[in-house]
Amino acid sequence: MKIMVPIKRVVDYNVKIRVKADGTGVDLNNVKMSMNPFDEIAVEEAIRLKEAGSATEIVAVSIGPQQAQETIRTALAMGADRGILIKTDTDAEPLTVAKLLKALCAEEKPGLVILGKQAIDNDCNQTGQMLAALLQWPQGTFASKLALSSGKLAVTREVDGGLQTVELNLPAIVTTDLRLNEPRYASLPNIMKAKKKPIDEKTPEALGIDTAPRLKTLKVVEPPKRQSGVKVKTVGELVDKLRNEVGII
Amino acid sequence: MLFTPEHEALRQTVRTLVEREINPYVDDWEAAELFPAHEVFKKLGQAGLLGVHKPVEHGGMGLDYSYATAMTEELGLIRCGAVPMAIGVQTDMATPALARYGSQELKREFLAPAIAGDAVACIGVSEPGAGSDVASIKTTARKNGGDYVIDGGKLWTTNGVQADWMCLLANTGEGPVHRNKTLICLPLKTKGVSVARKLKKIGMFASDTAQIHFDGVRVPQRYRVGEEGQGFVYQMQQFQEERLWGATSGLKAMEAVIEETIEYTRERKAFGQSILDNQVVHFRMAELQTEVEALRSLIYRAVEDYVGGADVTRLASMAKLKGGRLMREVADACLQYWGGMGYVWENRVSRFYRDGRLMSIGGGADEVMLQIICKLMGTLPSRRNR
Ligand SMILES: Cc1cc2nc3c(=O)[nH]c(=O)nc-3n(C[C@H](O)[C@H](O)[C@H](O)COP(=O)(O)OP(=O)(O)OC[C@H]3O[C@@H](n4cnc5c(N)ncnc54)[C@H](O)[C@@H]3O)c2cc1C
Numbered sequence: 001m002k003i004m005v006p007i008k009r010v011v012d013y014n015v016k017i018r019v020k021a022d023g024t025g026v027d028l029n030n031v032k033m034s035m036n037p038f039d040e041i042a043v044e045e046a047i048r049l050k051e052a053g054s055a056t057e058i059v060a061v062s063i064g065p066q067q068a069q070e071t072i073r074t075a076l077a078m079g080a081d082r083g084i085l086i087k088t089d090t091d092a093e094p095l096t097v098a099k100l101l102k103a104l105c106a107e108e109k110p111g112l113v114i115l116g117k118q119a120i121d122n123d124c125n126q127t128g129q130m131l132a133a134l135l136q137w138p139q140g141t142f143a144s145k146l147a148l149s150s151g152k153l154a155v156t157r158e159v160d161g162g163l164q165t166v167e168l169n170l171p172a173i174v175t176t177d178l179r180l181n182e183p184r185y186a187s188l189p190n191i192m193k194a195k196k197k198p199i200d201e202k203t204p205e206a207l208g209i210d211t212a213p214r215l216k217t218l219k220v221v222e223p224p225k226r227q228s229g230v231k232v233k234t235v236g237e238l239v240d241k242l243r244n245e246v247g248i249i
Numbered sequence: 250m251l252f253t254p255e256h257e258a259l260r261q262t263v264r265t266l267v268e269r270e271i272n273p274y275v276d277d278w279e280a281a282e283l284f285p286a287h288e289v290f291k292k293l294g295q296a297g298l299l300g301v302h303k304p305v306e307h308g309g310m311g312l313d314y315s316y317a318t319a320m321t322e323e324l325g326l327i328r329c330g331a332v333p334m335a336i337g338v339q340t341d342m343a344t345p346a347l348a349r350y351g352s353q354e355l356k357r358e359f360l361a362p363a364i365a366g367d368a369v370a371c372i373g374v375s376e377p378g379a380g381s382d383v384a385s386i387k388t389t390a391r392k393n394g395g396d397y398v399i400d401g402g403k404l405w406t407t408n409g410v411q412a413d414w415m416c417l418l419a420n421t422g423e424g425p426v427h428r429n430k431t432l433i434c435l436p437l438k439t440k441g442v443s444v445a446r447k448l449k450k451i452g453m454f455a456s457d458t459a460q461i462h463f464d465g466v467r468v469p470q471r472y473r474v475g476e477e478g479q480g481f482v483y484q485m486q487q488f489q490e491e492r493l494w495g496a497t498s499g500l501k502a503m504e505a506v507i508e509e510t511i512e513y514t515r516e517r518k519a520f521g522q523s524i525l526d527n528q529v530v531h532f533r534m535a536e537l538q539t540e541v542e543a544l545r546s547l548i549y550r551a552v553e554d555y556v557g558g559a560d561v562t563r564l565a566s567m568a569k570l571k572g573g574r575l576m577r578e579v580a581d582a583c584l585q586y587w588g589g590m591g592y593v594w595e596n597r598v599s600r601f602y603r604d605g606r607l608m609s610i611g612g613g614a615d616e617v618m619l620q621i622i623c624k625l626m627g628t629l630p631s632r633r634n635r
Pocket of ligand 1: 373376382
């Protein structure tokens with residue numbers, strides 16, 4: 001089975017992001033970029049499936065600018081076998097990404113696509129679901145455990161109030177939650193080997209997909225500064241404050 | 250210096266390993282005054298990080314020294330000085346001469362396990378009677394049959410309590426002091442080796458600094474590194490990497506302390522404004538950061554020359570000198586702006602103040618660096634003229 005893992009290049013989670021002065025977006029100048037952490041979990045899970053003998057090939061796909069190739073190299077250094085870069089300088093929306101991935105699935109015919117549940121830049125949480133709908137494949141989102149046996153994939157999902165396990169026929173779509181695994185760091189020998197693994201380049205045009213945005217961003221603002229809280233000594237004091245100061249009970 | 254995406258990936262791996270496998274335990278190791286060297290080195294070895302610049306035949310990566318520098322820089326993110334120092338001893342102080350001059354057999358026996366993280370190494374140069382003046386060491390290794398018989402002792406040996414073998418500098422002949430010494434790989438489990446004590450220090454707590462005695466210790470002569478009588482020369486060469494390592498390892502540690510000081514003083518208020526808003530404070534931080542960047546450039550230049558095959562004694566000595574001085578300056582300046590909190594034990598800045606102080610002493614004191622630089626500048630009076 002071939003596993004496809006779409007990965008996104010995003011602002012590194014350690015960076016304290018700043019909104020541009022003109023409010024058109026986040027300042028990306030000289031900002032460290034890394035693989036979306038949920039996608040790292042997706043890559044790790046694919047590698048574990050391969051190590052367990054359940055998969056034969058892992059293809060890492062990124063949609064983005066030329067520099068997204070570095071993100072693909074990170075996946076290759078972790079253990080993916082080859083990469084595909086769909087080059088575009090427009091910030092592709094989830095629906096566009098899902099359409100591009102659908103077109104790629106037609107070419108690559110993976111048995112499983114593992115995506116992050118969301119990217120930490122826009123927090124959309126849409127791509128996996130949209131891709132499943134477009135392909136009409138079963139989906140297991142927010143996965144915290146995967147178990148493959150006799151051609152069926154059991155996905156344990158983190159849902160409000162507990163865990164739910166669904167069984168999917170393959171091919172299927174899975175999106176990862178934080179607790180699925182702890183991604184490995186690439187060893188230096190694997191970093192150097194990744195240099196020699198192939199990365200194909202494609203364009204949205206060649207795949208027949210229009211990447212023009214359908215949504216317009218009106219304004220980007222910083223979240224309001226959080227006020228510091230107060231500590232209360234007793235439940236009675238808390239209730240009193242909620243009733244008499246805040247007036248919500 | 251040009252860093253490639255592979256350098257960046259290497260840095261990322263070191264950062265993740267430090268974040269996950271080292272930093273969460275540093276406070277415990279500092280309190281215990283020992284860190285589990287074998288356990289930590291095994292993790293580094295598995296990630297391919299103990300032989301970045303070492304030959305491929307013995308498990309190394311065979312990469313040029315700029316990759317080793319990238320790794321060393323990231324080790325500065327470890328929240329103490331002791332653990333990076335122990336790693337540096339393994340990669341850049343006890344093993345460069347062995348990698349360069351050791352026989353294949355010797356490298357298989359001592360270098361390969363050090364690269365894999367299965368063996369911990371230490372470097373035995375300094376003695377009770379000889380630190381700055383390396384040439385005057387007293388430990389001897391006399392030939393007897395096919396063996397060397399070693400007598401004497403070493404002081405200040407980093408990793409000395411936990412190490413499996415020592416890269417030992419000993420006198421193997423009478424002759425002139427620069428041509429009578431030899432480097433020998435000495436397994437520390439050998440009969441006659443005794444670790445006299447672990448020293449109690451003002452900093453670098455998690456590092457085991459030992460005093461070690463040798464009493465009729467026998468090792469085969471094939472444990473000699475390279476040629477007999479070349480030990481002093483090899484050690485001086487080996488010092489180039491040790492000194493570059495020392496300067497490099499301080500860069501990110503200094504930056505972290507500057508950054509944390511900025512954060513703390515931004516939050517801390519006095520006289521109606523943040524401490525940081527006083528010009529003397531934010532200017533000082535900018536000045537220190539400028540100095541760190543200048544040091545970084547000096548180091549990168551030295552490394553570039555070293556990668557190109559040049560002898561970099563001059564620049565490496567300058568980097569070590571400047572590094573030691575700047576560590577002290579950054580530590581003192583930053584600690585000051587933390588006020589009473591800076592004087593508290595469990596504070597990164599106070600730990601850095603204690604740990605960082607070593608840089609001007611270990612691996613050749615500032616004055617020894619100055620001596621070397623003066624010699625290369627032609628300004629050092631010769632002994633006869635004094
Ligand atoms: C924590 C720690 C770890 C160490 N780890 C190791 C190790 O792993 N292996 C090892 O071999 N050694 C190690 N050392 C030893 C270290 O390299 C020596 O301490 C150092 O070289 C200084 O030698 P010394 O202590 O004998 O000082 P001395 O040689 O007695 O010198 C004392 C001081 O005199 C001054 N001085 C010396 N020469 C001159 C001069 N020509 N002109 C002007 N002033 C001068 C300097 O200020 C110097 O600091 C370590 C030391 C410490 C403290």
